[in-house]
Amino acid sequence: MGLKNVVIDAWSWLNYKPIFSDPTLGMPHRRAFPEAHATWVPAEDERRLSAYKLLGAYDNNQAAELAELRDGPSARERREYGDPSMFIDTLVAHVMGREQHIVVPGAEQTDADNETAAAAAERVQDLLREWAEDELLPMRILQCERKAVGLGDGVYLLAWDPDKQRPRLKTYDPGFYFPVIPEDGDGADFPERIHLAWELPEDKARGLKPRLRRITYEMDWIGPATASGVDREGRPVRAPVMADPTDDSPAVPLIGRGDQVDSSGGISRLYPWNDRPTYRTCYLTDATWDLGDLKAHHDVDNLPAEHARYATSSFGEVLDRLDLYVDFIPVVHTPNTVPPAEEHWGQSSLAKPLQVFDELVSTDTDAARASATTGLPMIGISGVTDPKQQYGVGPGTVFKLGETGKLTTIDTSPALKELRARSQELSDRAANVARLPAVSLGTMDPSKVPSGYALELSLGPLDSLISGMRLARAHKDMLLLRFVQRLFLAGQHPDWAGITPLPAKLVRGPYTPTDKGAVLEQVTTAYQAKVISLETALRMLTEAGWPIDDAEKEIEQIQARSFEDARLLADALGNAEEVANFLGRKAPETRQAPAPNLPPVTGEDDEENPLAEQPEGSGGNE
Structure with a gap:
């Protein structure tokens, strides 16, 4: 019908x-x-x-x-x-914050009962921050956030680099990201297989046809050990490593180092970050196909293996189901918004106001056309001697008219004014739909803000927007830092020997104007009233934009000058070593108080104190 x-x-x-x-x-x-x-x-x-x-x-x-x-x-x-681009840049700046810090809970604690746990957390935090500095983490986050805010999704990829001895972080366009989500599965679950695929153009200089490159990460059962080799056609492939045959038994596949075979024939492996063995591992495949070899019934998940050409890594390994010796896929998908139930994809920040942007484009186009007639006005001439003669308008132009001749001008400036007003109205409408107040876009005159409280109320929609966007990223940030720790352990980096991975957070700084003086007053009052700890006070100041790079070192410097608190601690404990640790100094070697040095005894003292010792030869009282 x-x-x-x-x-x-x-x-x-x-x-x-x-x-x-x-x-x-x-x-x-x-x-x-x-x-x-x-x-x-x-x-x-x-x-x-x-x-x-x-x-x-x-x-x-x-x-x-x-x-x-x-x-x-x-x-x-x-x-x-460029209005859509301005909206994206503004939202990216807000969702990232002014700075980003990696924080491991417990690293800033000074509780003497948990010194071991605090030291372990501090060690992990320092190593992660060192990695973030080497890997230019803020720049990588900015690249991913630009994609996530504008397109709705961003993708991180982590890979261990044996030359640099650290995990490398790379961002991918979400158009290259193809997760395999089961039909009966939940879109919010982590996929068991992920493809990163894109087309490569023809290279006539090298004689290469248009190709498709696909990088696949797949979770599967642990299999026998494999090694790089070639097939009968000379293509690089991986093949099982076989044990040397003996008279009693034929050649059998070997298992990887550290793997165990149970009674049912399954191969298990104990990873450094797990408490019990697992039977799963992640395999990496990197291959290319000529587009001419791909037919309509093939998609990115079932490309023909007989036409694949596998890549070789820089350290000589053929990337054909290469065992990465990790039990996770090192790909992190970051949605821009919290996906709906059972969905996998986020939504672009341009989604809701997109039709307003189209209206704004039409209005700007009409305004550009109207401005041309306003700058070069239209003139009607009547009563000329030769109607076919063409006239031009310019400075010093003289028109010869007849007795009834006259000039008539058409003023289009009112229409231009209305178009400009319409353009401003649409800009405000787009900002309201996107929940971006004028103050956040920098289009509001600060002198027109009646008070700071009114400014705070106007930022309410932006606060709820950024809170939702950061909520969608909170778990992904923790997942990224968890994968970094595990890759360091899998790569057997010496600095990470014996370290247990700990939960780590990526703390994003403030995004709105902050009254540092007001925050300082609140923190000072609360700390003096003993309702918050020094660690919490410093964290509040850091979030308000105070230049505190390392909260733990800041605490040590504050305590090193807190002599009044040290005196109270000495009165409470009576332990010089505890007081010295509080001040960050070395306790004195002599722990007992020295003997008192009394003044010499005089005659006046004898008269005042009749029990004082008498000198030798004295006959006593007379």
């Missing part, structure tokens, strides 16, 4: 655009999104990849260029002034 099928999914907010949801086919335009319609792309990912490209076009002021493929050359005349 010709009924229309209304699609509601994670990207249905783009259905209003004909280029994304063709009225006749109900699918993205093939000429605009050829990558999404490649034979190797699964059907369920076509709308996602098309949405990423469309959102990227808005971010780069290329939405008109993309619309030209369907609407014709007239679409290129639209004006795009």
Whole structure:
């Protein structure tokens, strides 16, 4: 009966655009999104990849260029002034905060009863911060957040580098990310198999055809040990390592070092971060295929193995189901928002106000056209001697008119003024929909803010927005730092020998203007009233933007000058060693008080004290 099928999914907010949801086919335009319609792309990912490209076009002021493929050359005349990009940059700055700190709970504690646990937490925290500095973690986070806020999803990849002896962190475009989510599984669960795939263009200089590269991480049962080799066609592959045959037994596959075989034939392994053995490991495969070898019935998850060409790592290992000796997939998917129940994907921050941006583009285009007629006014001339003569308007121009001749000008400035007002109205509308107050965008005059309390109330929508976005990232940040610790242990780095991985957090700094004086007053009052600890006080000051790099060292410096507190501690404990540890100094070697040095006895003292000792030869009282 010709009924229309209304699609509601994670990207249905783009259905209003004909280029994304063709009225006749109900699918993205093939000429605009050829990558999404490649034979190797699964059907369920076509709308996602098309949405990423469309959102990227808005971010780069290329939405008109993309619309030209369907609407014709007239679409290129639209004006795009970077409003979506400004919104993305603003949200990225807010969700990241002014600074980022890695914190291991317990590292700042000074409780003498838990010195061992505090020292272990401090050690892990120092090592993670050292890794973050070497790996330029803030820059990597910024790269991922730019993708997550603009496209809705970001992807981290961790890999152990044997040359640099540390885990390397890399960010990927979410359009390369293809998780295999079971149909009966929960989209919020961690996938058991993840592909990172993209096309490589033709290289005529090297004689290479268009290719598809796919990097696969897969959790599977631990198998026998393998080694690099070649097949009959000379292609690099991995093959099982076989034991030398004997007269009594044929050659059998060998198991990896440290692996154990149980009575049922299963192979188990005890990882440094687990308390009991596990039967699972992560395998890495990196291969390429010629696009001509891929048929319509093949997608990214079932590419033909007979046409694959496996890569070789820098340390000589063929990447064909290479055992990574870890029980996790070192890929972290970061959604921009908390996904709906049983969903996997986040939502772009441009999703809700996108139609407002389209209206804003149309208004800006009309305003640009109106400004041309305002700067060069239209003039009507009547009563000229030769109606066919053409006239130009410019300084010093003289028009010869007849007896009834006159000049008539058309003023288009009122229309331009209305268009500018309309543009401002749409900008405010987009900010309201995106929950970005004018003060956060920097478009509000500070002198018009009546009070600090009014400013704080105006930031309420932004607070709820950033809280939700940071909530979506909190677990992913902890997962990333957990994977870093495990990769250090798997790589057998000497500094991590004997260390047990601990939960670590990535603390993001404040994103709104902070009254440091008010925070200092609150912290001082609460600390003097003994309702918060010194550790909590310093953490509050750090979050308010005070330049405290290392809270533990700051505590040591404060205590080293707290002589009044040290005196009270000495009166309470009577232990010089405890007081010296509190001040960060060495206790004196003599622990007993010296003998008192009394003044010499005089005659006046004898008269006042009749029991005083008499000198020798004295006959006593006379």
